[in-house]
Amino acid sequence: MPSRSFLLKMLSLAIVFGAWEIAGRVPVSYAFPTFLESMRALALLAIDGTLFTAYAETLRPLALGVLISAILGIALGLWIGLSARFDWLFSPIFVVMQSAPLAALIPLLVMAYGIGLTSKVFVVCIMAMPVIVLNTASAVRNTPSSLTEMARSFLGSRLDVILKVIIPAASPVIFSGLRLGISAGFIGAILSELKITPTGVGDIITYSRSIADYASMYAAIFSIILLAVLFLNLLEKLELHLFRGNNRGYVTD
Amino acid sequence: MSQTRAAPRSTVPLAADIAVRTRDVSKHYGTVEALRNLSLDFPRGQLTSLLGPSGCGKTTLLKIIAGLIPATSGQIEVSGKTVTGPGPDRAFVFQDFALLPWASVLRNVAFGLELRGVARSEREAIAEKYIRDVGLAGFETSYPHQLSGGMRQRVGLARALSVNAEVLLMDEPFSAVDEQTRRKFQEDLLALVANENKTFIFVTHSIEEAVYVSDQIAILLPRPSRVSEVIRPTGIRDKGADNIRRDPEYLDIVDRIWASLRSYVE
Numbered sequence: 001m002p003s004r005s006f007l008l009k010m011l012s013l014a015i016v017f018g019a020w021e022i023a024g025r026v027p028v029s030y031a032f033p034t035f036l037e038s039m040r041a042l043a044l045l046a047i048d049g050t051l052f053t054a055y056a057e058t059l060r061p062l063a064l065g066v067l068i069s070a071i072l073g074i075a076l077g078l079w080i081g082l083s084a085r086f087d088w089l090f091s092p093i094f095v096v097m098q099s100a101p102l103a104a105l106i107p108l109l110v111m112a113y114g115i116g117l118t119s120k121v122f123v124v125c126i127m128a129m130p131v132i133v134l135n136t137a138s139a140v141r142n143t144p145s146s147l148t149e150m151a152r153s154f155l156g157s158r159l160d161v162i163l164k165v166i167i168p169a170a171s172p173v174i175f176s177g178l179r180l181g182i183s184a185g186f187i188g189a190i191l192s193e194l195k196i197t198p199t200g201v202g203d204i205i206t207y208s209r210s211i212a213d214y215a216s217m218y219a220a221i222f223s224i225i226l227l228a229v230l231f232l233n234l235l236e237k238l239e240l241h242l243f244r245g246n247n248r249g250y251v252t253d
Numbered sequence: 254m255s256q257t258r259a260a261p262r263s264t265v266p267l268a269a270d271i272a273v274r275t276r277d278v279s280k281h282y283g284t285v286e287a288l289r290n291l292s293l294d295f296p297r298g299q300l301t302s303l304l305g306p307s308g309c310g311k312t313t314l315l316k317i318i319a320g321l322i323p324a325t326s327g328q329i330e331v332s333g334k335t336v337t338g339p340g341p342d343r344a345f346v347f348q349d350f351a352l353l354p355w356a357s358v359l360r361n362v363a364f365g366l367e368l369r370g371v372a373r374s375e376r377e378a379i380a381e382k383y384i385r386d387v388g389l390a391g392f393e394t395s396y397p398h399q400l401s402g403g404m405r406q407r408v409g410l411a412r413a414l415s416v417n418a419e420v421l422l423m424d425e426p427f428s429a430v431d432e433q434t435r436r437k438f439q440e441d442l443l444a445l446v447a448n449e450n451k452t453f454i455f456v457t458h459s460i461e462e463a464v465y466v467s468d469q470i471a472i473l474l475p476r477p478s479r480v481s482e483v484i485r486p487t488g489i490r491d492k493g494a495d496n497i498r499r500d501p502e503y504l505d506i507v508d509r510i511w512a513s514l515r516s517y518v519e
Contacts, residue, residue: 150351153319153339154365154416164368168355243355 033215042219050204051223058200058224061117062189065124066182073129073181074174077136081170082162087137098130102188106195120192127188128181135177139170168243175239179232186228272297272452273318273420278327280313287313289477290327295420299468300446300453304460304510306517310478311456312348312424318454319345319422331420341369344413346423350405352397358384359393361408365416376415383411403434420452427462435462440494442466460510464489465497472510474517482513 017035024034033041045051080087106123113119143166151161167174193202201220208217273295280288287310295301303311316322318329320338329336331343344365352361359377360367362384366376384393387407397405406426413421427435443466446453457463463470470484488502497503 144349144351146347146349146351147353149316149321150345150347151364151368153321153343153345154368154412155339155341156368160368164364165353168353 031212031214033218037215038218038222041213041215042223045204045216045219045223051220054200054204054220055223055227056200058189058193058202061120061124061192062185064117065121065188066128066185068121069125069128069132069181069185070178073132073177074136077133077174077177078140078162078167080133080137081140082166087141091134091137094130094133097126098134100126102126102191103195106192110196115197119196120189123192123196124185124188127191128185130181131184132174132177132181135180136170136174139173139177140166142173143169171239171243175235179235182231182235183228186224186231190224270297271295272332273454274330275314275318276328276330278314278317278324278329280310280317280322281325286477288317288324289479291473291479293471293480293483295452295454296469297419297452298446298450300442300455300466301469301471302455302457302463302467303471303473304457304463305473305478306475306514307458309473309475309517311473314473314478315422315424315454315456318420319343321345341416342418343420343422344416344418346406346409346413346421346426348425348428350397350402350409350429352405352408354397357394357396358389358400358408361397362411362415365412369416379415380411383415384408386414387411401434402430403438406430406438414449418451420454423453423455425456425458428458439466443494460507460514461498464503464506464510470506470510472513484510 020038021035024032024037027034042051045054076090080090102123105126106119109119109122113122147165147169148161151165156164190202190205193199194206198206201224204220205217208214208220271294275291275293278288278291279286291310291314293301303314305311313322317324318331318336320329320336320340320343331340334340334342353364356364359380363371363376363380366379367373371379381393384390387410389404389407389411392400392404397408400408406429409426427438430438439462442453442455445451446466446468455463455466464486467486468490470486471480472482472484473479474481484506486502486506489497489500492500
């Protein structure tokens, strides 16, 4: 029997898609297709294989960028959170990165790294990394001091304290940073394909718009959102698998 | 656990029976002087309370003895060995319990042994014994947020007992639990001191609690902290847990301590 929360999720989807369908039928704008038209276009893109070749292209900078951002971001965040000196050294960089208008910086990246994969990976990283780094650092800094004192008083080494207390204690906030960072990475991947060179899903969007095939354009946008949501759900499963206590509340509550 | 005490303990400890000794311990935080030349002996097998108004440095002293924070000057000895950091001879019970919220009761109790590198099956067997001893049998797989405050502190106590340290350092362990639970804890603590051959150092801000549980009470006064008086409520120690609070000596000592602390409380 489906759970209540599952039913509510389905209801929420039905409301959004229903509103989309109605807005398309009114129509709000002739450039705004209905939900069903967009889904038909999505099916066509999937059947003739365009969608899959596009994703093979888009997923490369996306996966690389997200992977680099996650690993490097968490490592740097831990380092910044554990050491006041590295906080002073690195935090400003990420605060600037987070607030920089990325679209304006893309021409600079293209001049430096060309129009290939490197620039696109950079865009994904610039979008994804700051929030991962800053969340990780603040989570580490906010580890309850009584927990680290406890581990030290029971003879935990520095490494024990980091691995068995600080990282598990910080994991909920690290994971929320990862979720935000990865969704930003998806935005970055599409942005780079729209602003640097139209490849992959960005190409479908640009091309369909230029020939006024708005259903396909929205189908492509819908597919990337769907992928992001699926990926974020997967990440949540991973979190609950790695840190089983995370959905069990906190002592201080 | 029996709640009456075994044989009354000797009133004047021999020099060799000092488990923990602090010598001229001072602690400065920048320009703030938290402790000045504090010297105090803690007799083996007995419970010594550090009692004083808030801000008098009693928790600071306890953490210096634990090796968690370094003293600015002076020396701490535990069984004749100078303290340079946390050691296997001391275990700490925290005011806010300091339990890992993501770990079960079993893992929390075994965590001290886990950090010492004791193999899993062995440490879990030891932890299960102490979980039973503190009256939490059946809660091994529960998580801290599923327990009441009193039960959480029992987990903290079981964790400290399971590493089998000579000295138990307790930082206001009962201040975060309700009044009735606290009374039960105090009675259990008397039994624990009688049955376990351990030295207890107990920080509290409750005068009644200190007089009820202590073999020796060190009154600390603030700014800068120093030991103003050491009181040994010897007459009431062998009266039995149920009679202590009715004893005239108990009431006299409580009054005397309040008279000397009164002027320091804002």
